[in-house]
Amino acid sequence: ENHQPVWAPYYTVQKIMAGLLDQHTWAGSKRALEMARKMGHYFKSRVERVLAKRSLQWHIDSLNMEYGGMNDVMYTLFRATNDTQFLNLAALFERPCFLGPLALEQDYLAGMHGNTHLPVIVGIQQRFELTGQDEFRDMASFFFNLVNSTRTFVTGGSTHVEIWLGAHAHGDSMRDGLEANWAGAHQESCTQYNVMKVARTLLGWTGAVKFADFLERAMHNGILGTQRGHVPGVMLYNMPLGAGMSKAGKQHWRDTGWGEPFSSFWCCYGTLVESFAKLGDSFYFQAGGGGSVVPELYIMQYTTSTLKWTAAGLELSTFVKEAAPSSRDGPDNVYTVRIEMKRIDMPRRNAGIARVNLRVPRWCLGQGARVEVNGERLDVELTSGMYVQVRWEFTTGDVLQVYFPTRLHVESLNDPNPKYASYYALLYGPLVLAGLTMESRQLTGRVQSGDSQGLGKDIWLLQGDIEAVPYKARGQLCSLRVLGLQEQNPYGGSIAHTGTGRVVVSLGGVPTSPWHPHRVGGTDEASRRSFRIVPALYQTPRDREMSEQNNDLGKIQMVSIESFDRPGCFISASVDPESDPDSGATLLTCSAVGPTALAAASFKMEEVSMGGENKHVRFWNVLKQTRVVSAACGASLGTDPQGDVCDLTLAEAHAVGQLMTTFQLNPAPASYPSVAFWAKGPTQKFLLWPLHEMVDEHYNVYWDINNE
Numbered sequence: 194e195n196h197q198p199v200w201a202p203y204y205t206v207q208k209i210m211a212g213l214l215d216q217h218t219w220a221g222s223k224r225a226l227e228m229a230r231k232m233g234h235y236f237k238s239r240v241e242r243v244l245a246k247r248s249l250q251w252h253i254d255s256l257n258m259e260y261g262g263m264n265d266v267m268y269t270l271f272r273a274t275n276d277t278q279f280l281n282l283a284a285l286f287e288r289p290c291f292l293g294p295l296a297l298e299q300d301y302l303a304g305m306h307g308n309t310h311l312p313v314i315v316g317i318q319q320r321f322e323l324t325g326q327d328e329f330r331d332m333a334s335f336f337f338n339l340v341n342s343t344r345t346f347v348t349g350g351s352t353h354v355e356i357w358l359g360a361h362a363h364g365d366s367m368r369d370g371l372e373a374n375w376a377g378a379h380q381e382s383c384t385q386y387n388v389m390k391v392a393r394t395l396l397g398w399t400g401a402v403k404f405a406d407f408l409e410r411a412m413h414n415g416i417l418g419t420q421r422g423h424v425p426g427v428m429l430y431n432m433p434l435g436a437g438m439s440k441a442g443k444q445h446w447r448d449t450g451w452g453e454p455f456s457s458f459w460c461c462y463g464t465l466v467e468s469f470a471k472l473g474d475s476f477y478f479q480a481g482g483g484g485s486v487v488p489e490l491y492i493m494q495y496t497t498s499t500l501k502w503t504a505a506g507l508e509l510s511t512f513v514k515e516a517a518p519s520s521r522d523g524p525d526n527v528y529t530v531r532i533e534m535k536r537i538d539m540p541r542r543n544a545g546i547a548r549v550n551l552r553v554p555r556w557c558l559g560q561g562a563r564v565e566v567n568g569e570r571l572d573v574e575l576t577s578g579m580y581v582q583v584r585w586e587f588t589t590g591d592v593l594q595v596y597f598p599t600r601l602h603v604e605s606l607n608d609p610n611p612k613y614a615s616y617y618a619l620l621y622g623p624l625v626l627a628g629l630t631m632e633s634r635q636l637t638g639r640v641q642s643g644d645s646q647g648l649g650k651d652i653w654l655l656q657g658d659i660e661a662v663p664y665k666a667r668g669q670l671c672s673l674r675v676l677g678l679q680e681q682n683p684y685g686g687s688i689a690h691t692g693t694g695r696v697v698v699s700l701g702g703v704p705t706s707p708w709h710p711h712r713v714g715g716t717d718e719a720s721r722r723s724f725r726i727v728p729a730l731y732q733t734p735r736d737r738e739m740s741e742q743n744n745d746l747g748k749i750q751m752v753s754i755e756s757f758d759r760p761g762c763f764i765s766a767s768v769d770p771e772s773d774p775d776s777g778a779t780l781l782t783c784s785a786v787g788p789t790a791l792a793a794a795s796f797k798m799e800e801v802s803m804g805g806e807n808k809h810v811r812f813w814n815v816l817k818q819t820r821v822v823s824a825a826c827g828a829s830l831g832t833d834p835q836g837d838v839c840d841l842t843l844a845e846a847h848a849v850g851q852l853m854t855t856f857q858l859n860p861a862p863a864s865y866p867s868v869a870f871w872a873k874g875p876t877q878k879f880l881l882w883p884l885h886e887m888v889d890e891h892y893n894v895y896w897d898i899n900n901e
Contacts, residue, residue: 194243194255207261208463214269233270237282262312268319295332303359307352311387318394337391347604347618347625349411350380354445363606364613367435367895376435378445385415386464393475402578405493406555408475414625416468418885422715426454428465434894437632441889489548495530505547508535516599516622517867518661527598534591550580551595556622558648559598566593603653606895616895621868627892628879629758635874636896658873662865669725670861675824677852688841689722690756690783696764697838698824703862714863715888723757723861731791731815752798757863760871761785761878765794766843778842792816801855808858823849
């Protein structure tokens with residue numbers, strides 16, 4: 194109020210008041226309402242004092258900060274008290290310099306702080322509902338469409354370093370060479386929370402499927418994944434979308450995107466705690482508030498849940514089986530929604546006839562979309578972006594089942610600059626895919642319109658070398674620990690690749706979460722210590738036949754060892770062991786293997802009886818069978834001056850001790866999610882999985898696809 198620097202006092206006040214009003218609304222607390230009412234009167238008097246001593250313009254200028262949804266909370270207070278003083282006070286927290294251009298349908302968003310202005314839109318939506326002033330409905334609708342069409346990322350977020358960039362200008366925030374603290378500062382979590390509130394209200398007003406699609410996209414890719422794994426109290430500031438970024442990396446003014454469980458409580462903590470408490474929000478909507486002659490329900494989101502639909506006298510139990518590009522029984526690229534009906538003892542308006550409207554998601558692509566009641570297919574058409582209605586007299590035991598096929602598809606970066614015309618994000622169903630990488634973002638393939646396959650001109654497909662990770666690959670993962678380097682950490686002394694082609698034995702363990710000391714997944718280090726044991730790249734016909742019959746880990750005799758996070762990267766000798774006359778040790782590397790070097794990456798896996806629960810093995814070169822894979826720790830070859838790692842070599846068995854050539858097969862510290870793909874780039878392959886599954890790994894979201 195004195196126009197002196199201070200951080201967001203009204204933002205904090207609004208959160209406190211909103212919490213009190215929620216306690217009144219959802220828990221019936223009269224005391225909470227009285228506290229909120231008294232706070233409202235107090236701040237009314239403060240604003241009036243500024244207006245009397247200064248001016249209206251002075252008050253408006255004092256809002257040049259992140260002041261939260263003060264108009265929104267005052268409108269909510271008016272709803273609860275019917276005191277018009279709060280209605281008038283709310284309007285004083287609506288900045289004309291922001292709303293004026295929106296009323297004229299002009300774009301002045303460039304350079305504005307996203308989370309300062311989004312709560313104002315939430316507030317004017319309430320103003321329309323309370324006053325019927327159409328201009329505020331129109332401003333909110335124009336604003337959402339403007340942001341969504343000109344500034345939204347594939348995840349539903351829209352800011353960079355908390356600011357809205359110019360229209361269609363996201364490319365520079367993705368460019369290579371951008372400093373890490375800026376490249377990792379996309380999509381502030383607070384803005385995701387608030388834009389979802391705007392979309393939810395628009396959905397309630399219009400019922401338009403596009404708003405439900407947006408909520409699904411924003412929730413899966415912008416809210417899920419903002420809590421660190423299963424660690425409570427560790428929330429994410431921004432969602433990095435640049436190449437080689439990590440949620441644990443530098444972001445804007447912070448050294449890491451993650452907070453701390455006991456000492457952090459910046460703005461995104463409040464919004465994300467609330468977001469995770471609202472995971473069940475916006476699933477079901479009822480037409481006409483339940484007052485229709487025939488009860489009518491809209492199912493907007495598909496998540497396993499239960500609804501008591503009193504207007505129809507029904508209880509709906511919804512079960513969702515998500516699509517899986519690979520499974521034990523083969524590919525199942527269909528989301529299956531099963532809704533079991535049960536009659537409940539409620540007064541109803543008719544003999545049980547009800548209408549159920551099912552959202553057909555935008556990602557419903559391909560053949561096989563259908564609706565069944567009690568196993569019989571209904572003669573209805575399912576069109577992406579529309580509803581399909583089922584009118585039925587439901588009773589106990591009836592089952593409504595809907596099938597939504599999906600497939601991989603791509604969306605371009607929201608930037609027409611020719612430099613970024615080849616930048617695309619990959620999606621599977623509603624899920625944005627991210628690929629493990631420290632820097633590279635190039636994929637091979639060609640982007641084509643889905644129109645030729647009857648999917649519509651606005652759907653784009655990737656024709657290229659990309660495949661689902663086969664189900665059997667999950668059973669082939671392991672870590673390899675040198676028996677002679679038993680350390681206290683279960684992964685100490687295990688082999689790892691460095692990301693630069695070098696393969697080492699790391700004497701330390703996999704870094705774990707400081708809050709969950711036994712959790713090891715979700716890091717680059719965990720990925721680099723995980724390998725897949727597969728049938729050998731070089732085999733005689735008889736070897737190949739045996740490997741095809743016994744392809745589970747532990748049964749294979751002739752094997753190759755592939756990196757988990759660098760598919761197509763195999764542990765191999767840097768010199769062809771058959772042609773190498775030197776009897777000394779040969780360094781092992783992790784690299785792509787050409788057709789003339791298959792033998793260098795192929796081994797005979799010999800089981801060694803050492804006791805204990807885990808299997809112990811040695812790896813002999815398939816052609817030069819006097820050479821065995823060995824840890825060169827303590828030898829002159831390849832030992833690091835720091836002493837924390839040493840090289841992995843192929844050495845003559847007589848020259849090394851058995852303990853340094855014997856490996857314990859342990860469970861891998863990393864694993865494949867149920868949705869995972871291998872994609873080919875010009876120089877390497879990538880492992881992709883849903884963005885919300887990423888924890889601390891470095892990844893990329895937008896790919897430069899060469900269209901060749």
